[in-house]
Amino acid sequence: MYAILGTGLIGGSIALGLRREDAGAHIVGFDLAPGVAARGVERGALSSSAPSAAEAVAQAEVVVIATPAGAVADICKEIAPHLKPGAVVTDVASAKSSIVEAAEALLDGSFVGGHPMAGSERHGIDAAHPDLFEDAWWILTPSGATGSEAYSKIAALASGLGAKPVALDPAAHDALVARLSHIPQLTASALVDAAVSAGDREALLGLAAGGFRDVTRIAASDPKMWVSILRSNRAAVMEALEGFAKRLDSLGDLIAGERWDELERWLAGARRARIEMFVRPDLSGEPVLLTMPVLDRPGVLAEVTTAAGRIGANIEDLRIVHSTEGGRGRLEIVIAGRGAADALAQVLNGLGYAVERGGVD
Amino acid sequence: MYAILGTGLIGGSIALGLRREDAGAHIVGFDLAPGVAARGVERGALSSSAPSAAEAVAQAEVVVIATPAGAVADICKEIAPHLKPGAVVTDVASAKSSIVEAAEALLDGSFVGGHPMAGSERHGIDAAHPDLFEDAWWILTPSGATGSEAYSKIAALASGLGAKPVALDPAAHDALVARLSHIPQLTASALVDAAVSAGDREALLGLAAGGFRDVTRIAASDPKMWVSILRSNRAAVMEALEGFAKRLDSLGDLIAGERWDELERWLAGARRARIEMFVRPDLSGEPVLLTMPVLDRPGVLAEVTTAAGRIGANIEDLRIVHSTEGGRGRLEIVIAGRGAADALAQVLNGLGYAVERGGVD
Numbered sequence: 263m264y265a266i267l268g269t270g271l272i273g274g275s276i277a278l279g280l281r282r283e284d285a286g287a288h289i290v291g292f293d294l295a296p297g298v299a300a301r302g303v304e305r306g307a308l309s310s311s312a313p314s315a316a317e318a319v320a321q322a323e324v325v326v327i328a329t330p331a332g333a334v335a336d337i338c339k340e341i342a343p344h345l346k347p348g349a350v351v352t353d354v355a356s357a358k359s360s361i362v363e364a365a366e367a368l369l370d371g372s373f374v375g376g377h378p379m380a381g382s383e384r385h386g387i388d389a390a391h392p393d394l395f396e397d398a399w400w401i402l403t404p405s406g407a408t409g410s411e412a413y414s415k416i417a418a419l420a421s422g423l424g425a426k427p428v429a430l431d432p433a434a435h436d437a438l439v440a441r442l443s444h445i446p447q448l449t450a451s452a453l454v455d456a457a458v459s460a461g462d463r464e465a466l467l468g469l470a471a472g473g474f475r476d477v478t479r480i481a482a483s484d485p486k487m488w489v490s491i492l493r494s495n496r497a498a499v500m501e502a503l504e505g506f507a508k509r510l511d512s513l514g515d516l517i518a519g520e521r522w523d524e525l526e527r528w529l530a531g532a533r534r535a536r537i538e539m540f541v542r543p544d545l546s547g548e549p550v551l552l553t554m555p556v557l558d559r560p561g562v563l564a565e566v567t568t569a570a571g572r573i574g575a576n577i578e579d580l581r582i583v584h585s586t587e588g589g590r591g592r593l594e595i596v597i598a599g600r601g602a603a604d605a606l607a608q609v610l611n612g613l614g615y616a617v618e619r620g621g622v623d
Numbered sequence: 624m625y626a627i628l629g630t631g632l633i634g635g636s637i638a639l640g641l642r643r644e645d646a647g648a649h650i651v652g653f654d655l656a657p658g659v660a661a662r663g664v665e666r667g668a669l670s671s672s673a674p675s676a677a678e679a680v681a682q683a684e685v686v687v688i689a690t691p692a693g694a695v696a697d698i699c700k701e702i703a704p705h706l707k708p709g710a711v712v713t714d715v716a717s718a719k720s721s722i723v724e725a726a727e728a729l730l731d732g733s734f735v736g737g738h739p740m741a742g743s744e745r746h747g748i749d750a751a752h753p754d755l756f757e758d759a760w761w762i763l764t765p766s767g768a769t770g771s772e773a774y775s776k777i778a779a780l781a782s783g784l785g786a787k788p789v790a791l792d793p794a795a796h797d798a799l800v801a802r803l804s805h806i807p808q809l810t811a812s813a814l815v816d817a818a819v820s821a822g823d824r825e826a827l828l829g830l831a832a833g834g835f836r837d838v839t840r841i842a843a844s845d846p847k848m849w850v851s852i853l854r855s856n857r858a859a860v861m862e863a864l865e866g867f868a869k870r871l872d873s874l875g876d877l878i879a880g881e882r883w884d885e886l887e888r889w890l891a892g893a894r895r896a897r898i899e900m901f902v903r904p905d906l907s908g909e910p911v912l913l914t915m916p917v918l919d920r921p922g923v924l925a926e927v928t929t930a931a932g933r934i935g936a937n938i939e940d941l942r943i944v945h946s947t948e949g950g951r952g953r954l955e956i957v958i959a960g961r962g963a964a965d966a967l968a969q970v971l972n973g974l975g976y977a978v979e980r981g982g983v984d
Contacts, residue, residue, distance in 0.1 A: 528848035
């Protein structure tokens with residue numbers, strides 16, 4: 263039984279995806295905006311619409327908070343007293359540190375931060391689609407407090423929707439999305455603003471070639487949504503913006519000083535990096551089981567999953583088999599592809615784990 | 624008879640376009656790189672390959688300098704003593720002020736700066752194509768010294784290749800391309816550089832969504848070419864970079880000060896501007912003749928053509944009918960579309976010209 267809190271594009275698409283996976287799935291929805299959850303029922307995404315978040319989660323084993331980022335902490339507070347024992351909770355906000363901290367304080371190890379890397383130009387339940395997450399990355403941000411059951415369930419949720427779950431440390435996630443999404447967004451808007459301040463629209467139109475179009479396309483995004491995103495990742499955005507401004511300063515110095523050879527080397531470096539960034543490693547392949555003895559202590563799961571995330575190894579499945587004596591257990595993870603499994607085994611051995619390889623039964 | 628100096632992608636495509644227009648056109652090419660002009664002859668673009676720029680231009684009525692921006696002034700110096708009387712010269716460099724100044728000092732009114740807004744991911748004569756300029760804007764930058772014959776010939780060259788010639792003041796052109804092309808280029812590279820400094824490639828790959836791809840696509844461009852472009856537009860680039868950095872500073876202040884309403888208004892303004900920029904005005908339509916008495920003095924042509932450029936009116940044809948008494952003449956221009964012609968007539972009347980309208984015979 264699932265609860266979806268916030269049934270817009272993302273929440274609605276998750277519900278439709280779950281429904282496709284299992285036509286009989288029981289999915290209760292709640293949305294603050296009147297009529298939105300009811301529309302989700304009409305579309306066949308939701309089994310029913312609840313009158314409050316608390317009532318929506320009462321019977322749920324998995325709770326997905328798909329509200330705007332700014333509302334996640336409040337929702338956690340509201341639902342905490344009403345969760346079933348063993349229920350796991352995730353969210354889909356595009357900034358994680360502050361949300362993970364707030365949510366874990368309220369929900370302990372049952373919360374797993376998430377960030378599906380999928381979206382659409384359109385918004386709302388009517389734009390929702392079960393294929394939205396197909397082949398998309400779904401970042402999970404386990405911390406030291408995250409339970410392995412919770413992680414496993416949320417990773418399975420993402421996989422079931424066709425996405426590729428990958429784990430990152432919450433702070434590393436935020437620093438990355440600041441650089442990969444939030445600063446580019448501000449930059450696109452600032453480029454447009456600088457351009458229109460320089461001349462008439464028609465002259466701009468004549469001179470604005472394909473490059474400018476590409477670079478500024480995202481400046482047409484929804485301002486309200488972006489303020490919410492920037493707000494939720496304020497510290498990381500400020501830090502990244504400062505680093506970016508420093509780079510522009512250095513470039514200005516190279517140009518002012520006519521240091522053309524240095525400029526060319528710098529541009530060549532960025533060119534190489536851009537090309538390499540989008541050479542996709544092959545992450546598919548047969549599933550490979552890795553097992554290792556682990557201490558039953560906080561942080562093990564986060565260490566292993568983020569190590570996998572860092573080298574791009576796709577964790578298909580994960581569980582911790584607890585020792586009956588307590589204190590020790592065995593971690594089993596299934597990785598897609600021999601190459602990725604070998605690479606991860608090497609990294610984990612380097613971290614002190616005694617990794618063994620075996621086929622999946 | 625044409626001379627093309629520099630027979631790479633742009634020069635080669637101009638030659639192929641001229642050839643398509645007139646199979647019998649005599650087009651002499653010269654390129655510093657050995658074998659390039661010969662390859663142009665092989666491809667049927669050039670009638671012959673000359674051993675030097677001076678020899679290439681000796682019989683030419685129209686000379687196109689299609690070398691990298693940094694070489695244009697030197698080429699002008701080299702060819703100046705060898706030009707036929709009445710020959711007109713243009714270039715295709717993407718920055719204009721310093722080139723126009725240098726070229727006019729050497730070639731007087733026979734030089735018309737040009738910048739076709741077309742290109743390709745590929746380079747060199749083998750990538751040349753007669754359709755390269757189809758429907759592209761071709762900026763011309765007449766100054767006070769530009770002769771009307773010269774302007775008319777170069778505008779006709781651009782139109783003949785399928786492009787839409789439009790006039791802009793050289794400094795206004797440079798300020799615009801700095802904002803529309805050169806700063807976006809530096810920004811894309813700086814965004815990549817900031818991103819790769821923040822994490823491992825695989826994590827980057829997972830998080831880098833479509834927006835980042837779009838914004839940084841141009842970072843994969845040729846560094847050598849870009850250094851040449853930035854170098855040729857150094858002053859305008861430095862000024863634009865400073866203005867851009869100030870915008871980022873202000874954004875940082877809004878975020879640091881949690882001034883979210885102001886940030887939302889600013890983002891909304893940039894969004895509106897981005898959407899409006901690419902709403903193309905309809906510049907096609909029947910040709911409309913505008914005539915006006917003008918003084919035979921430097922600057923008239925530049926004033927009229929840049930006024931047209933500023934409001935997006937497409938000048939299809941232009942000539943000055945000189946008065947036999949000297950000192951006065953009549954300027955005739957043909958504008959595409961009644962709406963654009965009316966708008967231009969109004970602007971020119973405002974500038975003190977007595978514009979009359981008539982059909983084209």
